[in-house]
Amino acid sequence: MSTTTSTGGVMVGGAMMTPDKDIVDNAGGSADHTTLVAAVKAAGLVETLKSAGPFTVFAPTNAAFDKLPAGTVNSLVTPEMKPTLTKILTYHVVPGRLMAADLKDGQVLTTVEGEQLTVMKSGSSVMLKDAKGGMATVTIPNVVSSNGVTHVVDTVLMPAK
Known part of the structure; x- marks a missing residue:
């Protein structure tokens, strides 16, 4: 699934994600997250996600965005x-640094957007249920950055409103 090196980095989208870079800089190197990075720029959220945080980001891949109509x-x-893009993107961000081991089955997370995600765990598999009943699976957990942690997900999560 992911390979951790001696430097503590994780390979995502063909690039090494390292703890000395912030969330945006790490995501910018991933070939699997070009849509997400473009969306973050379009929403004007780059500076926010480069700030001290810490943040937990559930980062949809390009393939996840491709599933949308x-x-x-x-x-x-x-x-x-x-405004709609900002709402969707901030629904993928939770305050704090939550590693996969910190996420418990049935746990409810309040997002930066203000609505909730529900954690569902089965063995080592972590899934998130959004406000509309959609499910996203964490495909690469624990991508540590200087200002938080990213978990790669296979589906774009949607807020209720």
Whole structure:
């Protein structure tokens, strides 16, 4: 699933994610997260996610964004959709640094957006249930950055509103 090196880094999207870089700088190196990085820029959230945090980010891959209905991503990155895009992206961020071992089955996480995600664990597998009943599976856990931790997910989580 992921390979940890002696420097504590994790390979994601063909790039080494290391604890000395912030969440945005690490994500920017991943070939699997170009859509997410573009969306974060379009929403104006780069400075926020480069700040001290700490943050826990559930980071959808490009393939996760590709599961959305055709045209959704292109529509979301337009200036008039910035509030909606910001709401969706901040729904993937939880205050604090939560490693996979910290997440408990049935735990409810309040996101930066204000709504909740529910943790579902089965063995070492971690899933998140969103406000609309959608499920995302953590495919690469515990990508540590200087200002938090990222867990790669296979589905874009959607807030209720």
